[in-house]
Amino acid sequence: xxxxxxxxxxxxxxxxxxxxxxxxxxxxxxxxxxxxxxxxxxxxxxxxxxxxxxxxxxxxxxxxxxxxxxxxxxxxxxxxxxxxxxxxxxxxxxxxxxxxxxxxxxxxxxxxxxxxxxxxxxxxxxxxxxxxxxxx
Numbered sequence: 001x002x003x004x005x006x007x008x009x010x011x012x013x014x015x016x017x018x019x020x021x022x023x024x025x026x027x028x029x030x031x032x033x034x035x036x037x038x039x040x041x042x043x044x045x046x047x048x049x050x051x052x053x054x055x056x057x058x059x060x061x062x063x064x065x066x067x068x069x070x071x072x073x074x075x076x077x078x079x080x081x082x083x084x085x086x087x088x089x090x091x092x093x094x095x096x097x098x099x100x101x102x103x104x105x106x107x108x109x110x111x112x113x114x115x116x117x118x119x120x121x122x123x124x125x126x127x128x129x130x131x132x133x134x135x136x
Contacts, residue, residue, distance in 0.1 A: 004076075004077040005075070005077040005078070005122070006075070006077070007122065007123070007126055008126065010125060010126075013041055013042075013043065014041050016055045017041060017055075018125060018126055018127075019125070020055065020057070021119055021126070021127045021128070021129055022119070022121065022124075022125060022126065022127045024119055024127075025057050025060075026057070026058045026059075026060040026091075026117045026129055027055045027056060027057050027058065028041075028055070028056065028058055028093075028095060029041060029042070029053045029054070029055060029056075030053060030054055030055070030056040031045040031047065031048060031050050031052070031053055032050060032052030032053050032054060033045070033048055033050040033052055034047050034048040034050065036048065036094075037056065037058070037091075037093045037094050037095055038053070038095065039091075039095035039096075039097060058091060058092075058093045059091075059092050059093065060091075060116055060117030060129075061091070061092050061114070061115070061116050061117070061134060061136075062089040062090050062091040062092055062097075062114075062115055062131070063089070063090050063092075063112060063113065063114055063115070064087050064088070064089060064090075064101065064109060064110060064111055064112060064113040064115060064131075065087075065088040065089060065090040065096055065111065066087065066088040066111060067085050067086070067087040067088070067101065067109040067110075067111065068085065068086055068087075069083050069084070069085050069106045069107055069109075070082060070083060070084055070085070070086060071083045083106050083107075084100060084106055085100055085101055085106040085109045086098065086099075086100060087099060087100060087101050087109055087131070089101075089115055089131055097129070099128075099129055099130050099131055100130045100131070101113070101115055101130070101131050101132065101133070102118065102120075102130045102131070102132055103132040103133060104132075104133055113133060114133070114134040114135075114136050115131035115132060115133060115134050116131060116132060116133075116134040117129050117130070117131055118130055118131065118132050
């Protein structure tokens with residue numbers, strides 16, 4: 001499953017996120033001191049500045065906070081996919097995540113719409129978290 005699209009580089013800090021996604025789980029860092037769920041991935045907690053953390057599985061459910069439809073090709077690998085949406089999803093556990101809502105036409109993604117995570121496997125190590133409309 002080769003991909004011409006840019007992919008994340010796995011490193012010590014982000015590998016647990018991508019391995020969980022490849023296994024079908026949305027996991028994020030949880031501060032070991034204040035228990036703040038943090039995303040994006042970081043060495044320190046943005047709330048209390050602690051450097052201790054663990055990884056916790058999330059529900060993968062949330063609400064569309066914002067969405068835009070891209071009609072312009074900004075990278076040649078996405079030429080066959082325009083138009084597509086880029087959405088910010090407010091996860092039920094707190095963090096906001098930039099992704100796409102799939103399974104509906106890009107123009108039908110609505111602010112306030114409930115969504116659930118799905119994973120788009122692109123190779124043996126990486127599955128991209130995307131969201132689909134949820135039934136709640």
